[in-house]
Amino acid sequence: MESKKILVTGAAGFIGYHLCEALIKQGHKVIGLDSINDYYDVNLKYARLSELGIQKEAATVVAEMSESILHGNSMQFIRLNIEDRDALPELFKKFNFDMVCNLAAQAGVRYSIENPEAYIDSNVNGFLNILECCRHHKVKRLVYASSSSVYGNSDNTPFRETANVDQPISLYAATKKSNELMAHTYSHLYNIETIGLRFFTVYGPWGRPDMAMFLFTDAIVKNKPITVFNNGNLSRDFTYIQDITTGVVNTLLKDSKNNSLYKLYNIGNGKPVQLLNFIESLENVLGISAIRKMLPMQAGDVHQTFANTTSLERDYNYKPQITVNQGIHEFVSWYKGFYKNKDK
Numbered sequence: 001m002e003s004k005k006i007l008v009t010g011a012a013g014f015i016g017y018h019l020c021e022a023l024i025k026q027g028h029k030v031i032g033l034d035s036i037n038d039y040y041d042v043n044l045k046y047a048r049l050s051e052l053g054i055q056k057e058a059a060t061v062v063a064e065m066s067e068s069i070l071h072g073n074s075m076q077f078i079r080l081n082i083e084d085r086d087a088l089p090e091l092f093k094k095f096n097f098d099m100v101c102n103l104a105a106q107a108g109v110r111y112s113i114e115n116p117e118a119y120i121d122s123n124v125n126g127f128l129n130i131l132e133c134c135r136h137h138k139v140k141r142l143v144y145a146s147s148s149s150v151y152g153n154s155d156n157t158p159f160r161e162t163a164n165v166d167q168p169i170s171l172y173a174a175t176k177k178s179n180e181l182m183a184h185t186y187s188h189l190y191n192i193e194t195i196g197l198r199f200f201t202v203y204g205p206w207g208r209p210d211m212a213m214f215l216f217t218d219a220i221v222k223n224k225p226i227t228v229f230n231n232g233n234l235s236r237d238f239t240y241i242q243d244i245t246t247g248v249v250n251t252l253l254k255d256s257k258n259n260s261l262y263k264l265y266n267i268g269n270g271k272p273v274q275l276l277n278f279i280e281s282l283e284n285v286l287g288i289s290a291i292r293k294m295l296p297m298q299a300g301d302v303h304q305t306f307a308n309t310t311s312l313e314r315d316y317n318y319k320p321q322i323t324v325n326q327g328i329h330e331f332v333s334w335y336k337g338f339y340k341n342k343d344k
Contacts, residue, residue, distance in 0.1 A: 001026070005095055006252065009033045009082055009130070010103030011052075012045035012059075014208050015145070015199070018245045019101060020052055024071050026249070031095055032077045035122075036060075039107065040209045047338075048206055049077060063087050082126035092137040099252050102130050102144040105175075108210055109149060109300045112172040123175035131186045139192065143251050146180055146196040148237070148268065148305045149173035157272075158308035161198070161264050170300035180264060187262040194261065195251045200268030200307045204241030204327055205334030212236070213328075216279060217335050220286055225293040232276040232294065235304040237268040240322035240330075247318045256315035268307025269320045278324065285328050 006023055010016035011032025023030050032052070036045050036059065046056045053070030054077040061079060068075035080087055082104045106112075106122040127144070134142050150165040150173050168174040176198075183194035203213040219226045247267045256263075283289055297303075312318040322330075 001253065003027050003029060004098040004253065005029045005031070007031050007033065007091075007095070007097045007100045008103065009101070010105065010145075011077060012036055012049050013103060013107075014048075014206055015202060015241065015244060015248070016103045017048035017052065017206055018241050019103070019248055020075065022245050022249050023252075024052075024075055026253075029073065030075050031091075031097070032075065033080050033082070033091070034077075034104065035081045036079055037106075039111065044206075044209065052077070081122070083121055083129055085129055088129050089133050089136065092133040092139070096137065097139055099141045099143070100130065100134055100139050101248065101252055102127065102142065105145060107172075107208070109170045109172045110298060111210075112170050112175075113300055116171050119171050119175050123172075124178055127179050127182060131182060131192075134192055135186060135190045141193045141195070141252070142183070143195045143197065143248065144179060144183065145176075146198045146264070147173065147176040148198050148200040148266070148307065149302065150177045150180070150198060151302070151305070153302050157304065157306040158270065159266060159306055160308045161266060161311060169302065172300070184262050191261060194263070196264040197248065197251065197267045198265065198307075199244065200237040200239050200266065200305050202239050202241055202244050204331055207241070207331060212275075212278070213238075213282075213331055214335075216282055216290065217286070217332060220282065220288050220290045221335075223288075223291070225291040226279070227293050227295055228275065228279070229295050229301060230297040230303070232274075232279075233303070234275040234301075235272040235306070236275065236278070237270065237272045237305045237307050238278065238324050238327065239267070239269040239307075239320065240327040243269065243320040243322055247312060247316065250316040250318065254316060258315045263315070265312040265315070266307040266309050267312055267318065268305070268309055269324075270307050270309050271324075272304060272306045273324050281325055281328055282332075285325075285332050
């Protein structure tokens with residue numbers, strides 16, 4: 001396959017880091033972008049960049065390109081906000097990207113209740129800036145992160161892309177729905193191929209500290225209580241990062257039989273797991289019993305997620321391979337290795 005020049009926003013994030021690794025291994029030139037905000041521990045973000053060969057000293061400087069000490073100019077990084085209407089167009093002008101994958105966003109459902117402005121800044125204004133840059137610099141394919149949260153508390157499972165998603169129950173979900181609508185408009189008006197991916201509970205090595213996998217493991221290892229919302233009566237379509245990355249790479253680089261310029265897909269495991277069963281599996285892998293603090297449902301949270309991935313399977317040969325039990329083993333192994341000599 002011919003080498004492509006690809007912008008990955010959110011490159012210091014969980015999915016972004018793994019995507020950069022995968023694209024580099026396939027011989028593509030990757031320009032990573034991240035604001036490195038402090039929503040969670042920035043040291044984890046710098047550690048991910050370090051794995052890509054981007055040194056912390058260089059990554060801390062705003063709006064300056066740094067080159068990977070491991071991959072040379074096959075991996076470059078710039079610290080930037082996607083809502084920067086001066087610097088982002090300059091970056092597009094300089095590199096003339098073949099494809100763009102927008103993973104940059106203010107993450108988290110519960111945090112959107114505390115700090116709604118951050119979500120509008122990054123997820124709405126920032127995404128508009130990405131779309132405008134793709135329009136003016138003739139980027140033909142934009143893959144972007146949506147979320148399973150757009151389905152709200154729907155009881156119609158498994159979730160299908162054709163379902164009505166007009167009832168979000170968090171501002172985070174509302175911003176992701178807005179991204180899909182904005183992408184549709186730009187595909188229609190400017191002939192840009194946009195591919196939205198509704199991610200379902202991604203987990204695995206280098207995962208986010210605010211997600212259940214990390215929170216539970218960290219608490220259990222430290223003999224602290226884990227908080228179990230809705231008394232454990234929740235289910236999630238836990239999807240391992242390797243399966244997610246493979247799916248994202250395929251949508252970025254492969255053409256499909258679906259000739260529509262506007263595409264939208266669920267990307268999940270398709271096998272939801274009850275939260276209490278997930279905790280039991282984690283306890284078995286760690287060899288430690290959790291101290292459980294049972295709490296009611298949280299505002300903005302949903303009871304279940306369950307992806308129908310038929311469309312992605314048909315158009316991009318998407319086939320999740322990793323079972324939840326395998327994925328838990330991989331995460332725990334990484335967690336123990338990464339934090340072995342660290343005083344967190």
